[in-house]
Amino acid sequence: MTASTRKRWQFRQPSVIPGFGLALGVTLSWLILIILIPLSGLLWRSSALGWSTFWTLATDERTINALRISFGTAFAAALVNVVFGVILAWVLVRYSFPGKRIIDAMVDLPFALPTAVAGIALTTLYAPNGWIGSLLTPLGIKIAFTPIGIVIALVFVGLPFVVRTVQPIMEEIDKEVEEAAATLGANRFQTISRVLLPGLTPAVLTGFALAFARGVGEYGSVIFIAGNLPYVSEIAPLLIVIRLEEFNYPAATAIAAVMLVISFAMLLVINLIQAWSRRRYGYGA
Amino acid sequence: MAHDIPDPAGHHGTSEMVRTATSESRLARYVLIGLALCFMGLFVLMPLAAVFTEAMRNGPGEFLTVLSDPETFSAIRLTLLVAVIAVPLNVVFGVAAAWAIAKFEFKGKAFLTTLIDLPFSVSPVISGLVFILLFGSHSLLGPWLQGNGIQILFAVPGIVLATVFVTFPFVARELIPLMQEQGTSDEEAALSLGASGWQTFWYVTLPNIKWGLLYGVLLCNARAMGEFGAVSVVSGHIRGLTNTMPLQVEILYNEYNFVAAFAVATLLALLALVTLVLKSLLEMKFSEQIAASRRH
Amino acid sequence: MHAKRLTRFITVALLASSIQVGGLGFAFADTTILNVSYDPTRELYKDFNAAFAEKWKTDTGETVTIQTSHGGSGKQARSVIDGLDADVVTLALEADIDAIAANTGKIPADWKSKFENNSAPYTSTIVFLVRKGNPKGIKDWGDLVKDDIQVITPNPKTSGGARWNFLAAWAWARQANGGDDTKAQEYVASLFKHVPVLDTGARGATTTFVQRGLGDVLLAWENEAYLSLEELGPDSFEIVTPSVSIKAEPPVALVDGNVDAKGTRKVAEAYLQYLYSDVGQKIAAKHYYRPFKPEAAAPEDIARFADVKLSTIDEFGGWKEAQPKFFGDGGLFDQIYKPGQ
Known part of the structure; x- marks a missing residue:
């Protein structure tokens, strides 16, 4: 099988390793069956709506607001995560302090903890009668059931993405570069801002994009804390669910298609960042 | 931060100065560590603590009572069942994909890798929706399925499909960079010594990647057991039948049954903690193998 | 050697999974029926299912497991239409069962005549739940459209209770304006301007009001309102009964198409019939549903x-007319509700 593939077409470079046909066959059929057919079903269903229907549904005021809230809060959360994620990664890579191992391991908690659990836990903390919420209520700050609550939930789910993309790159920074910078007269602040951070840019951007992408689609942790007020704190995935529950399939499909297209665009951007970074910095974030 | 460093380091030859120049002042260090710890405390540790505290609010007795509820028990069983089906399927796929992508050079490889990552960037809700559109009564398949009495939505097959979709990339993503890093020389040596393809895979490749594989399985399993959005869309929420543990948490929570909701949540949190501990152990012991996949 | 260990591991895993599947299969060996119900009946059916299972066991010696699914009534109906394998449906209003009958043919069109009292073993009505001490002084429907009042009600598109809410409001406004439907529509339109959030089910709306602290008044099923008091303490809320409300009749029906396919007709029928028994009526009253036969229930319940003046669905021409007129696509609700504005 291997030989015939090779002779027929220069689809792949020759190799003595067997099993290409089988492995690629399994991969492709699984991919097509589980991912591509269902996803193209969605795109097909939305194209079957016709452009004008699709456009009316996609630009429905409530839909636009839900998309705006989803993307806006995800963007804000990703920004917060970039700031604290980089600090956290820096602290974990450079300093030693008691409990560092545990903190390092706990960074992945949002990744391992089911989102519904995160949702009810965060709501319990930030609700007006919760541990943190009750401290903030007298100050007139409301977190749960407002867009800020959504940001909090998305900060939680997005954290590991930033830390885990930045951390390995930081570990590989050559101390000599910093020493050279210092020798050449840069102070510490200049060394960090002019020498170290630019090298981390692709990793930070990738981490940002991953956290952002995850935040846009997040559902489980958000619905408990958001309050779900249309036009105020209703996220796009929830609106899809509501449309589904109303059995308004066309509307659900249209919102999903819009989100899907944007997700693909984001995926493309992430890949471009990585390609650019490989060319410029020699690592693929 | 800047003012703590007195002079450009070049003027002072002492080793102490050099050290200062490549690390921050003590104050800056404490501030940064403090910030990082506060952030972790506020966003990660406190929610975790809240889960356990709320579950134990009325003492361990009630905690155990609510866990012995038959509906909770059936949710646990369903969650395990789904994971037991979905994870091995994705292991087979992940190994096959990694073998094809890491061991061979072919056209469209980068595109294929992107496609595999696709589920990561799709909202879980959409992951469930696509199966509703595929198998629901409005779909092309729907009437045929109903006519033949095949239940996919609101039943175990739908839940499994949605879970497989969501956890699709986990194993492959861990294995691809690892196998790429290891190259093909071991396999080539085995083959030149007369081993068959399967022998090479079982005795050479698999031992090489087993810790990375286990790592991938661990993450895949955590997500499979914890998936909420996708499963929620296809489940039908039948108590004792199609409620997985995360859905049971939601239902109990919406019934004001907070202690029970948090008790089930505790089990899921423990699962997450066990996952993290095993993951850290793997990372400590087999850092080289896993470092490759952590760099993705 | 590693490979061997791995093989063994995989074997064990597969074995474990087959036991899992086997275990699940075993659970199905007993008779299981699925009751697809609406939101606020969770507690009612939890009790009733246990009572029925016990009775079935004594009568026939068979073990029956009753599964229930809860959600907004409209949403639940759509799930059944979409293939959810219900043996019986116990929904919030006729129109939802009509929809199943019309779309799947699994329920005969004359289902209402199959059980007593138009297949409604219990009724309920719509009341107001307000915060303790009634700080906004809400007494009747007219108070709901005052400037600073926020009203919580679920979405009539998905929730049966919300449709009863809507019609109860309409009925009051019509009576208050000497039977003028245009005035009634104006009132309901302004009422929905005071609604900040539309949950998909009654339970979600209660959570919004009770847990999230949103709104000044919750339009709720009587039983849901009492349950909130019971669960969350009378220190936080109180019930206000308006001058006019509506007689809400949540009906039940056998899903013939499904019970015949599954061979569960006998037990499913007995299940619904048992709702009308003294035991069933007593349980309904205990959970704050107004029983069809009050004499069977405990007097203190x-x-x-x-006492409240109850309007009925017949004043709206029955559900066959009311459903498309008020809640169909492009119906009056669609014209009235412009959220968030």
């Missing part, structure tokens, strides 16, 4: 129900 009956005493809890306030």
